[in-house]
Amino acid sequence: MKSLWSEEEANKHRGDLGVRVYSSRLLGRDRSLVLHGGGNTSVKIREKNLFGEEEPVLYVKGSGWDLETIEPQGFSPVRLNRLLKLVQLPSISDPEMMNELQTSVLRAGAPRPSVEALLHALLPDKFVDHTHADAVLALSVTPDGEARLRDLYGELCVIVPYRMPGFALAHFCAGAFPKERTSKTIGMVLLHHGIFTFGESARESYERMIRLVSRAEEHLSKHRAWEVVLEAPREDFPDPVMQADLRRSISEAAGFPLVMKTCTNKRTLGFARHPAAAELMRQGPVTPDHVSRTKRVPMMGGNVPRYVEEYRRYFDEYNAQATQPKTMLDPAPRVVIDPSFGLAAIGRTASEAAIAEEIFEHSIMTMLRAQALGGFRALPAKDVFDVEYWDLQQAKHTKRGTAPVFTGEIALVTGAASGIGKAAVASFLARGAAVAGLDLNAAVESLHSRPDFLGIRCDVTDESAVAAALRDTVLRFGGLDMLVLNAGIFSAARGIAELTIEEWRKVMAVNVDANLSL
Ligand SMILES: [Zn+2]
Numbered sequence: 001m002k003s004l005w006s007e008e009e010a011n012k013h014r015g016d017l018g019v020r021v022y023s024s025r026l027l028g029r030d031r032s033l034v035l036h037g038g039g040n041t042s043v044k045i046r047e048k049n050l051f052g053e054e055e056p057v058l059y060v061k062g063s064g065w066d067l068e069t070i071e072p073q074g075f076s077p078v079r080l081n082r083l084l085k086l087v088q089l090p091s092i093s094d095p096e097m098m099n100e101l102q103t104s105v106l107r108a109g110a111p112r113p114s115v116e117a118l119l120h121a122l123l124p125d126k127f128v129d130h131t132h133a134d135a136v137l138a139l140s141v142t143p144d145g146e147a148r149l150r151d152l153y154g155e156l157c158v159i160v161p162y163r164m165p166g167f168a169l170a171h172f173c174a175g176a177f178p179k180e181r182t183s184k185t186i187g188m189v190l191l192h193h194g195i196f197t198f199g200e201s202a203r204e205s206y207e208r209m210i211r212l213v214s215r216a217e218e219h220l221s222k223h224r225a226w227e228v229v230l231e232a233p234r235e236d237f238p239d240p241v242m243q244a245d246l247r248r249s250i251s252e253a254a255g256f257p258l259v260m261k262t263c264t265n266k267r268t269l270g271f272a273r274h275p276a277a278a279e280l281m282r283q284g285p286v287t288p289d290h291v292s293r294t295k296r297v298p299m300m301g302g303n304v305p306r307y308v309e310e311y312r313r314y315f316d317e318y319n320a321q322a323t324q325p326k327t328m329l330d331p332a333p334r335v336v337i338d339p340s341f342g343l344a345a346i347g348r349t350a351s352e353a354a355i356a357e358e359i360f361e362h363s364i365m366t367m368l369r370a371q372a373l374g375g376f377r378a379l380p381a382k383d384v385f386d387v388e389y390w391d392l393q394q395a396k397h398t399k400r401g402t403a404p405v406f407t408g409e410i411a412l413v414t415g416a417a418s419g420i421g422k423a424a425v426a427s428f429l430a431r432g433a434a435v436a437g438l439d440l441n442a443a444v445e446s447l448h449s450r451p452d453f454l455g456i457r458c459d460v461t462d463e464s465a466v467a468a469a470l471r472d473t474v475l476r477f478g479g480l481d482m483l484v485l486n487a488g489i490f491s492a493a494r495g496i497a498e499l500t501i502e503e504w505r506k507v508m509a510v511n512v513d514a515n516l517s518l
Contacts, residue, residue: 001030001032001135001210001213001214001217002210003206003207003210004026004029004030005023005026005203005206005207009022010022010023010202010203016043016045016126016202017043017045017059017072017075018072019201019202019203020041020042020043020059020075020127020202021070021071021072021074021075022202023041023127023129023202023203023205023206024041024061024067024070024129025067025068025069025070026206027039027041027067027129027131027206027209028066028067028068028069028070029068031358031362032133032134032135032213032362033131033132033133033134033209033213034067034068034131034132035132035355035358035359035362036066036355036358036359037066037355038131038132038289039067039129039130039131039132039194040060040061040067040114040116040120040130041060041061041067041127041128041129041130042058042059042060042061042075042117042120042127042128043058043059043075043126043127043128043202044056044057044058044059044080044126045057045059047077055079055080055081056080056081057077057078057079057080057106058077058078058079058080058083058117058120058121059075059076059077059078060075060076060078060113060114060116060117060120060121061074061075061076061113061114062074062075062076062110062111062112062113062114063111063112063113063114063115064111064112065111073110073111074111075110076105076107076110076111076112076113076114076117077105077106077107077110078101078104078105078106078113078117078121079104079106080121082100082104083100083101083104083117083118083121083122084121084122086100086118087118087121087122087170087171087174088171088174089171090171091167091168091171092167093167093391094115094166094167094390094391094392095391095392096167097115097118097166097167097170098112098115098392101113101115101117101118115165115166115392116130116165116170118167118170118174119169119170119173119196122170122173122174122177123177123188123196123198124198125198125199125200125205126198126199126200126201127198127199127200127201127202127204127205127206128196128197128198128205129196129197129198129205129206129208129209130194130195130196131194131195131209131213132193132194132195132287132289133194133195133209133213133216134362134365134366134369135213135216135217135219135220135226135369136149136189136194136195136212136213136216137192137193137194137286137287137366138216138220138225138286138365138366138369138370138373139152139216139219139220139370139373140189140191140192140193141192141286141287141366141367141370141376141377141378142370142373142374142375142376142377143374143375143377144374145191145377146159146161146191148219148373149189149191152215152216152219153187153189153212153215154184155182155184155185156184156185156186156187156212157185157186157187157188157189157195157212158176158177158180158181158185158187158188158189159188159189159191160172160173160176160177160188160189160190160191161191162190162191162192162193162379162383163190164288164383164386164387164390165193165289165387165390166390166392169190173188186198186199186208186211186212187208187209187212192286192287192288192379193287193289194287194289195209195212195213197209197212220369220373223372223373224372225369225370225372225373226369228365228368228369228372230266230267230269230270230271230274230364230368231266231270232266232269232270232273232342237264237471237475238262238264238340238341238342238475240470240471240474240475241474242340243260243262243341243344243474243475243478243479244474244478244479244480246260246302246304246336246344246478247259247260247346247478247479248479249302249304250304250332250333250336250346251332251408252304253304253305253307253308253330253331253332254330254331254332255330256330256348256407256408257407257408257409257481258332258346258347258348258353258408258478259346259347259348259349259350259352259353259408259410259434259452259477259478260336260344260345260346260353260477260478260479261344261345261346261350261353261354261357261475261476261477261478262341262342262343262344262474262475262476262478263342263343263344263345263357263361264341264342264343264475265342267342267361267364267365268337268342268343268361268364269339269341269342271337271342271343271364271368272337272338272339272341272342272343273339274368276371277300277337278300280367280368280371280376281297281298281300281337281367282297283376283377283378284296284297284378284379284381284384285297285363285378285384286363286366286367286370286376286378288379288383288384288386288387288388289387290359290363291384291387291388292387292388293334293347293352293355293356293359294334294335294356294359294360294363295311295333295334295335295388296314296381296384296385296388298333298334298335298336298337298360299333299335299336299337300336300337300338301336301338302336302338304332304333307331307332307333308331308332311331312328312331314381314385315328315331315385318381318382318385318386318389319389321382322385322389324391326389329388329389332346333346334346334347334356335356335360343357343360343361344478345357345360346478348403348407348408349407349408349432349434349451349452350434350451350452350476350477351450351451351452353451353478354451403432404430404431404432405431405432406428406431406432406433406482407432407433408432409432409433409434409481409482410433410434410435410436410473410477410478410479410480410481410482411424411428411433411434411435411436411480411481411482411483411484412435412436412437412438412470412473412480412482412483412484413425413428413435413436413437413438413484413486414438414439414460414484414485414486414487414514415438415439415460415486415487415488416435416437416438416439416444416447416455416486417437417439417440417441417443417444417447418439418441418443420486421437421439421484421486421487422437422447424484424486425437425447425448425453428482429448429450429452429453433452433481433482434452434453434454434476434477435452435453435454436453436454436455436456436469436472436473436476436477436480437453437454437455437456438456438457438458438460438466438469438487439455439456439457439458439487440457440458440459440460440487441457442457444456444457445457454472454473454476454477456469456472456473460487460510460514461509461510461513461514466514485514485515487510487511487514488510488511489506489507489510489511490507
């Protein structure tokens with residue numbers, strides 16, 4: 001792993017917050033460090049208020065922002081002294097902690113500070129970077145992960161055993177970190193979670209992250225556990241009808257329509273056919289942080305009723321042990337691993353499905369790397385349940401509000417590059433549907449650049465082109481719920497008797513016949 005730091009680029013950003021934005025984007029750009037929405041960064045700045053009083057302010061990543069694309073307004077300014085007092089309290093609930101975080105924000109309209117803000121506050125250095133780096137995670141999920149990491153980092157890092165994220169973790173770190181830190185310490189590893197680095201400049205903190213993660217990668221390479229080779233014979237496209245049936249049964253199990261993205265490649269097929277795959281997946285996620293995207297375990301094969309039954313059993317068992325009764329989430333899987341097509345990722349929207357896909361592709365590598373190093377050990381199901389049914393997650397779930405009317409549904413519009421078709425596409429997207437737009441005009445391919453739109457150049461009078469477009473739509477989104485047969489051509493106004501037979505046939509082929517093949 002190499003530092004991407006460029007002094008010239010960094011100088012284009014003004015002030016501490018500007019350079020904080022710059023190095024956050026460097027971290028966000030690297031998928032082996034942070035996946036979608038993951039990781040967070042902060043900077044501590046002394047500021048004067050309107051009364052001329054100076055106080056330290058923690059600018060920490062706000063929720064809803066991605067490190068890769070973050071802007072200065074994506075950081076939430078929080079009163080640092082209040083957080084430092086808060087973290088010393090013996091115990092508060094996580095909703096209380098969130099309330100304190102939100103009421104300590106100094107700018108109206110700023111995003112909600114990250115739940116991990118307290119961890120940023122308690123680390124004394126000016127700049128703090130936090131990632132869920134693949135390599136550190138792979139070491140952490142081996143049977144002797146803790147010893148291995150202590151050995152690898154020595155005094156460079158304080159190693160913190162797994163604690164549920166939230167107040168309990170921050171409070172624990174507030175006690176352990178000052179005791180264990182030495183003059184050589186530049187980072188903190190949270191087992192089964194991720195890694196923090198810190199420094200007096202943005203560059204120092206960022207380059208320490210690169211240095212520590214590289215050390216983990218080199219350790220994996222030395223033990224032939226970094227480059228995991230997955231081979232699978234070249235496969236034909238999966239059968240779209242089978243995939244559409246699968247999406248339908250998964251949506252029925254959830255109780256609402258879901259988008260399903262099929263991902264057939266060497267990695268997913270190789271893993272689905274790997275003799276150890278079932279055993280690895282049964283253990284649970286590589287970090288509980290993924291559970292809201294992927295559920296605790298993927299579904300192996302296509303038996304949805306069995307998956308649902310096992311999910312209910314898991315819920316009942318751990319709900320009985322919970323201090324407060326929980327409301328069960330839908331029991332449908334979010335990841336399917338099947339030797340015939342590789343991986344299918346499921347979400348309420350196309351972007352949710354794409355995130356689940358990305359997370360699980362990385363998880364495959366982490367599990368196999370850990371296995372190559374001596375074995376993969378996930379956390380017990382109880383710890384995963386606690387994160388899945390965390391008060392803060394449950395609150396998010398009940399507060400989510402009404403989703404747009406077509407959320408989870410899939411529409412196909414022909415003649416989508418212009419006029420009524422183009423407007424129909426925009427309207428479906430605005431109402432929450434995933435949309436495939438077909439048109440003879442190649443402009444359709446770049447009509448929208450977003451995960452819930454698929455533009456396909458296609459002549460609707462060509463049956464095989466239509467079949468390929470339908471297949472691509474089903475593999476991208478999981479099926480088809482609504483069709484808008486809008487493509488049509490019209491000859492210049494003339495009486496029917498004046499049309500040539502060729503003109504007549506062309507009009508019929510596009511306006512009438514093509515609709516049958518769709
Ligand atoms: Zn984290």
